[in-house]
Every structure is written in C-alpha cells, then in structure tokens.
Amino acid sequence: MELIVQKYGGTSVKDTARIREVALRIAATRKKGAQVVAVVSAMAGETDRLLKLARDFSERPSERDLDAVLSSGEQVTSGLLAIALNAIGCPAVSAQGHQIRILTDSAFNNARIQDINTKKMSEFLNEGKVVVVAGFQGMDKEGNITTLGRGGSDLSAIALAHALKAKVCEIYTDVDGVFTADPRICPNARQLKYIFYEEMLEMASQGAKVLQTRSVEMAAKYHVPVMVLNSYNNNPGTLVCKEDPTMEEPVVSGIASNAQEAKVTVRHVPDKPGVASKIFERIAKEELVVDMIVQNSSREGFTDMTFTVPKTDLPRAISAMEQLAKEIQAGSVDSDSNIAKVSVIGVGMRTHTGVASKMFSTFAKEGINIQLISTSEIKISCVIDSKYMELAVRALHDAFGLEHEPQK
Amino acid sequence: MELIVQKYGGTSVKDTARIREVALRIAATRKKGAQVVAVVSAMAGETDRLLKLARDFSERPSERDLDAVLSSGEQVTSGLLAIALNAIGCPAVSAQGHQIRILTDSAFNNARIQDINTKKMSEFLNEGKVVVVAGFQGMDKEGNITTLGRGGSDLSAIALAHALKAKVCEIYTDVDGVFTADPRICPNARQLKYIFYEEMLEMASQGAKVLQTRSVEMAAKYHVPVMVLNSYNNNPGTLVCKEDPTMEEPVVSGIASNAQEAKVTVRHVPDKPGVASKIFERIAKEELVVDMIVQNSSREGFTDMTFTVPKTDLPRAISAMEQLAKEIQAGSVDSDSNIAKVSVIGVGMRTHTGVASKMFSTFAKEGINIQLISTSEIKISCVIDSKYMELAVRALHDAFGLEHEPQK
Numbered sequence: 027m028e029l030i031v032q033k034y035g036g037t038s039v040k041d042t043a044r045i046r047e048v049a050l051r052i053a054a055t056r057k058k059g060a061q062v063v064a065v066v067s068a069m070a071g072e073t074d075r076l077l078k079l080a081r082d083f084s085e086r087p088s089e090r091d092l093d094a095v096l097s098s099g100e101q102v103t104s105g106l107l108a109i110a111l112n113a114i115g116c117p118a119v120s121a122q123g124h125q126i127r128i129l130t131d132s133a134f135n136n137a138r139i140q141d142i143n144t145k146k147m148s149e150f151l152n153e154g155k156v157v158v159v160a161g162f163q164g165m166d167k168e169g170n171i172t173t174l175g176r177g178g179s180d181l182s183a184i185a186l187a188h189a190l191k192a193k194v195c196e197i198y199t200d201v202d203g204v205f206t207a208d209p210r211i212c213p214n215a216r217q218l219k220y221i222f223y224e225e226m227l228e229m230a231s232q233g234a235k236v237l238q239t240r241s242v243e244m245a246a247k248y249h250v251p252v253m254v255l256n257s258y259n260n261n262p263g264t265l266v267c268k269e270d271p272t273m274e275e276p277v278v279s280g281i282a283s284n285a286q287e288a289k290v291t292v293r294h295v296p297d298k299p300g301v302a303s304k305i306f307e308r309i310a311k312e313e314l315v316v317d318m319i320v321q322n323s324s325r326e327g328f329t330d331m332t333f334t335v336p337k338t339d340l341p342r343a344i345s346a347m348e349q350l351a352k353e354i355q356a357g358s359v360d361s362d363s364n365i366a367k368v369s370v371i372g373v374g375m376r377t378h379t380g381v382a383s384k385m386f387s388t389f390a391k392e393g394i395n396i397q398l399i400s401t402s403e404i405k406i407s408c409v410i411d412s413k414y415m416e417l418a419v420r421a422l423h424d425a426f427g428l429e430h431e432p433q434k
Numbered sequence: 435m436e437l438i439v440q441k442y443g444g445t446s447v448k449d450t451a452r453i454r455e456v457a458l459r460i461a462a463t464r465k466k467g468a469q470v471v472a473v474v475s476a477m478a479g480e481t482d483r484l485l486k487l488a489r490d491f492s493e494r495p496s497e498r499d500l501d502a503v504l505s506s507g508e509q510v511t512s513g514l515l516a517i518a519l520n521a522i523g524c525p526a527v528s529a530q531g532h533q534i535r536i537l538t539d540s541a542f543n544n545a546r547i548q549d550i551n552t553k554k555m556s557e558f559l560n561e562g563k564v565v566v567v568a569g570f571q572g573m574d575k576e577g578n579i580t581t582l583g584r585g586g587s588d589l590s591a592i593a594l595a596h597a598l599k600a601k602v603c604e605i606y607t608d609v610d611g612v613f614t615a616d617p618r619i620c621p622n623a624r625q626l627k628y629i630f631y632e633e634m635l636e637m638a639s640q641g642a643k644v645l646q647t648r649s650v651e652m653a654a655k656y657h658v659p660v661m662v663l664n665s666y667n668n669n670p671g672t673l674v675c676k677e678d679p680t681m682e683e684p685v686v687s688g689i690a691s692n693a694q695e696a697k698v699t700v701r702h703v704p705d706k707p708g709v710a711s712k713i714f715e716r717i718a719k720e721e722l723v724v725d726m727i728v729q730n731s732s733r734e735g736f737t738d739m740t741f742t743v744p745k746t747d748l749p750r751a752i753s754a755m756e757q758l759a760k761e762i763q764a765g766s767v768d769s770d771s772n773i774a775k776v777s778v779i780g781v782g783m784r785t786h787t788g789v790a791s792k793m794f795s796t797f798a799k800e801g802i803n804i805q806l807i808s809t810s811e812i813k814i815s816c817v818i819d820s821k822y823m824e825l826a827v828r829a830l831h832d833a834f835g836l837e838h839e840p841q842k
Contacts, residue, residue, distance in 0.1 A: 042487055042490035042491065045491075046490075046491065049491075076510065079450055079510075079514055080513070080514060080517050082450035082454075083450065083453075083454065083457075083514070083517045083518040083521040084517060084520070084521035087517040087520075087521070088516060088517050088520035088521075088526075090516075090527065090528070091512075091513040091514075091516035091517045091520070091526075091527070091528045091566075092513065092517060093513075094509055094510075094512060094513035094516075094528045094530065095509070095510050095513035095514060095517070097509075098506040098509045098510045098513075101502055101503070101505075101506045101509070102484065102487075102502075102503050102506045104499075104502060105488070105499040105500065105501075105502035105503035105506075106487055106488060106491070106499075106503055108496060108498075108499035108502070109488050109491045109492060109495040109496050109499045109500060109503070110491040112492070112495075112496035112499070113491040113492035113495070113496075118496075118499075119498065119499070120498070120499045120502045122502065122579070124532055124533075124577075125532075125577050125578070125579075146577075158499075169532075169533050169554075170533070171530070171533075
C-alpha cells in the first residue's frame, strides 16, 4: 500500500472547524487506499503566544525549557487531530517526537534531525491507523525535548517522508502552490505544475514563503517529491521535484522578489589580503545573516564592500561596521533600507544564454537603475530602489513570457 | 542536604506574574539550603480550555489522544517556571513525565502511578538544579502519555516526595490551610496546625476541597508529611501527618459539609437475600458513585433502601432505579436534591463517647430534622434539609468548642 505524508501548517489547523476539515481530507485519502502520516504545526498564533509568555521572564529564555514550552503547541494539535479522526471513524493515533523517536542533536530551538526510528510508526500504520505526528519537535539522546526552528514542521514532514519511503510529501498551506511570481504583485502570475529543487531553493531564499529553505534543501538531499497544496480547496498543487530530462526545463521558471533586506556599504576599505575576512569575521560574530556580498574592483588600493542583511538586523550591522571601519582604517559606513531584490530563476539558464542581457535591458527600458548584481548558475539577482519592485517583477514576468505554459 | 517537594496549583501559576512569585519562593527555599523539586499544575483555566477544544470533536474524545492534549498544560507551566527560575539566577530544569519516567498504568485520563525512576532527578539535584516537574502526567510502559485525573498534580507531588524521600511535600494553594469548618460558612472557624491523614481523608471526601481524596490516601499509605500552604502569603500552613501519640488528639477536629449530593429512596423493597446486591450491581453498572447507604429495618417483609449520589448523576440514578424497581417488584422511587450532609470528624472519637449524642442534641436544639445517619470510627455524618446546612455547621462548631485550640 502506498504511503503519503501530509503536512498541515498553522492556518490549516487554526481552529477546531479547520481541524475537522483536515480530518475529512485525511479520511478521504485513506479511503483511496493510501496509508497516511499527518504532520501538524501548532494552531496559528499559538507558538507566538507561548513565546510571548516565555519572554515575560527573559529576552533569552533558557533554551532547553523554551523547547518544552514551544513543543506543546504541536502536541495539542496532534492530539486534537487524532481525536477528530477517531470521532469520524478513521482510526488514528497522535505521536510526539519522543514517542516515535525523532532523534535530533541538542541545539535547542534550532535542532537538526539525526535519525528517525520508523518501527513504532510502521506498527501503527500496519494496524490501519493514521499517525498524527507533532511537527517541529524531536528529542536528543538525553531525552530532552528539542525544536527545529522556524518552518520546522516542514522539515519534520520531509524527514518522515524520507524515512518512511513515502510516495510523496504533501505540504498543505493557504496558497494553491508555487507561482511564476508573487500573485499579489503580478496579477497574471501563473501557477507552476512543477518546479525543480534548485529553483525552489532560490525562490524560497528570495522571499517566496511557501517552503523554508532548509526544508527544500532536505527534500533535495533525499530526493523527496514535495507537493505544495492548498488546504482550503481541492486545486492541483505544485510539485517540487528533482530535475528530470523528460520534463520541460524552461529557461526561466519564476521571478522572486524581496523587500525585507537593507544594504550596508563600507567605503574606502584598504584593498589588501585579510581585510575582507576581518569584515566577515565580525559579521559572523554578530550572527548577522548576510545575503548578497559585492566587492567593487579596487581603485588606488581601496575598494568598497557592500552586503545586504535583513532590515531588522540593520542597526546592529551598522554599529558593528562603524566600529570595524575604525579598526581597519576604512572610510564611512553607508546604508540604505529602501531597496528590493528581484531575481530571475530557472535551471534552463545553465544551457541558455541571453537571460542576463534580457533582464538588464528590461530594467533599462523601464528606467530602473541596478544597484547590485549577483548571479549563480540558475539565478540572476538585482538590487534596485524598492519603489520599483512591483514594476520590475511585472516587466520581467512579461519579458520572459511567464504567463504562458512553456513550449518544448 | 534536605529535600523539599513543593507543589503549585493552577491559581498559584495562573499568569506570568504569579509564576515569577513562585520562582522567588523556590529560590528562597534553595537559599535556606534545601534541594527543591517543584511540581506544577496547568495555568488556571488551561485544562478546561483544552478539554473544550477536544470536546468540539466528540463528547468522548479518544482517551489516549486526549491525554496528549491535556498534559500539554502542565508541560507549558513546567517550562515557564524553569525559565523564570533561570532568569533570576536559580539554576533549574523542566521535566516531563516521560523524561523522569513517571511510569503509570495505561488507564488514560485516570492513570495510576506505578513507579518513579529517581536517577535523572537525583543527577539534576546533585548539579544544584531545581527540578520543575510537570504534574498530572506520566507515561505507560509503551511510551504513551497518560494523565492522572482530577487533582493529579497533588498525586504527582506526593508520589515524588515518597520516591525521593523528601522531608515534606508542600502543597501550595490559594487558602491558608485546613480549617475546623468552611470559613465562608463559619466565621470563627480556626485553622488547624495539623490534621491526621484519616481525618483529612474524611474532610476531603466530605467536601473540603484543599486536597483530593486520592492524594490523601497516597500520603497516608507512604507516610508522606504534607504541608498545605497559601502561595499568596507566608502564613503557617496545616500539616497533614500520621497519628502520633505525642500530639494532642482532639475528640473532634472539624466539621465538614457538602451540598453536592442528592438522595434516592427505593420504597417497599422485598426484604430477602440478594435484593440489596441487585440494587448495588445496577448502581455499579451505571458507574454511579454512591456515598451513604442506609437500609431501614424491615417491616412486614419489606424495607426502604436509601442512598446518596452526586446531584449531577441524579437523573441517571432515578431512571436506573425505576427500571430496577419493576424488575424486583419494589415500590416507588423517591428522590430529594435539597439535602446537605454535615459531618463531625475526629480520631479522638475512637476513645471518647458522647459525640453522637452531642451532635444529635445540637440538631434537636436548633429544630433540625435528621434524615439519614451514617457513622465510621472517626466520623458521624447526618443528612439534613439543605436550607439548614450553614446553621448546622455553626451550631456544631460552637457545641464542640472548635474556635479554641484543644487543651490536653
């Protein structure tokens, strides 16, 4: 019998009415003859409520105990969904991380899954039961409760799908799937039937919020097919899968956009060995998450170093860089938070040329100045003035003809 | 170093401000040189909230999953209190039932503790940490989460105090201790310095709500000294302990009262062997909790059988008895829910006479008619019209001179 892992996020289980809908969907999947392992998040808002309680005592609550608090949200949903399933005559059992032994390291609040013991789950499944797993949580080898960090329930689901050799991991959200661009920005954005892991990875890290980067990485690593679906309807979703030569590889699959970052430039940096490493050592020490890094070519022994950080980290980044600039005798530190990053993504870029020039000429035609450029094998990102972000996305979407299905 | 188990109920941890107060109290106990194991309930109202969510799906939610849901309340409090302790510099760890292995049977929703493994807790204590145990929960030998039923956190605390050979189990509530009568009924009720297990057992089952009957039974079984205290002040509490010949044994320790029961009488029951057992078999089948049972002496081969049940069970009791009355060819079934039970309790009754006559004459003086009488070695209970309950309690309190400390 085939096995399907279904993951339901916070908005899909936000109240008992929604949990009942999820139960009906799972029961329908069972009726079609599949075994189901359901992975659930906390009810929408619950994790934030618990975090707020913990922060009443300390800005940095003791990490081990915080995980005991936070993991309770998923525990409640798993119990409730199992109750809902049993109540409609679909046999089910709830399962916590410590019960099915989702073993993690001891990095509380951000643990990594190391091993999953499938014995207990297989027993339940063979008894004809749906196993409702509390996502986001595991336990370390000491028996401590751990949590997996933001988006952790997706990780749980994908790791379980891999461990159980599931046919597919279905991720239920409140959107229909992955689109060629953010539909709120680009009204003729088209839903993708499939997208390759690498592309999804770029989409995710560029600000598409359907799946977290870590989840896509894990799915790619273990070749777990992931279907993104909407728990509020029965529309076909988007399959996230590995590249397959029999599938069409469009040059450009989608446009990603992100206005959550700010730009920091350290001017007049002495261009000699070891200086760049000093800057990024400091950034690492401050635990700043840097996205783009651009170093201009040197002029008269000096260069400018620019990088982007999440807007919320900008004050910390500026103060760290101003201190460092003195130490390394660099010039001023400038910053700009009115920026947006717009990226063109597609595995077809590997074999097709002309994507960059079409992107830049599109910007030129619209009078949009490019501030920073960064490229990878399957992506070109440009930082522009944030006020042009929507315009840029729509113009690129048109330029690459993304409203139409690709032709072979 | 001496070890103290402190249990904090729902009102003592009802919000983060109260949890902070509890943390300060524990830290103060630590400073005096004692090791502390704290046992916590769910924040006030939380268990009811979770139960309500579960009942949205079914009047009888699947029991195993319900325990996963309900146990989360204590899990959250244990994490929060450990966070609060660490935040004020008092090292602490939260501990769930499955982590310190509070082994129970598999009677979900009402499990019994079978064994407690103290190894992990002793390690934590020896590291100088306060162990904050989630009360009310355990796990069975399959690793399923179980809960211990109403008042379960008291049971957890007393079982832990026994297993860890604690000096005392302190139960923190929102009252100062055990009184000679309900202070809301009897303004000159006096707080007891100590009360013996057996007396407390009668007080508890007669409606005094400070400690549940099961907890007192367990404390008595293992001779765990229990100190009932108020978490809102530093007043001396009431010690619940075993009888000790060096301690004063007053004839009467307290007056208990209870208006939560109703009376059922089956009239004209054929007085022959096996009929009483038929009645109580039926009661057992209906899972009715019967308190008092009185059978009048037979007259002309027939008798009346009267018993009391919780008011909430009265409709079920009546319909079961009406059915049975037909089967055994008894007469009518009468009921009365306007009754109250008032009891005089004290271990000194064993060696002193005259308590019953003083009780009855007090009622007579006040013009209170006695409907039923039931006695044990250390207790006399009378059922009266509920409108006289408060009057009866005050009159008995005066008659037995309970406002004064007993003299040797």
